[in-house]
């Protein structure tokens with residue numbers, strides 16, 4: 001796996017490594033990447049196109065201060081067929097792979113935010129699929 005894909009541009013400055021990520025998130029990444037080989041987080045075809053779609057360093061000024069991205073528990077997945085990717089992530093298969101939450105499509109039209117944050121059990125109505133949340 002190309003570690004740059006899930007790292008911020010300045011990751012070496014902060015001594016980040018695979019250990020900076022939630023283990024389950026890395027497992028999910030490998031699984032989705034195997035199913036959707038063209039998928040990218042920050043690096044598309046060897047070129048960095050995003051900075052903060054994987055782990056976010058203190059240099060990142062966007063997103064929520066307590067975002068799951070800052071603790072290595074979230075990824076923003078991109079794919080040319082975003083519909084297919086989203087429907088897989090939101091399915092029972094996605095949940096089985098370890099995805100606990102997916103951000104609502106209305107808030108993330110061109111990417112799929114997945115994370116491994118435990119959903120509020122009362123709000124999580126259908127526990128056979130990941131919990132869909134609004135930012």
Ligand SMILES: [Zn+2]
Pocket residue numbers: 069074075076113114
């Ligand atoms: Zn995100």
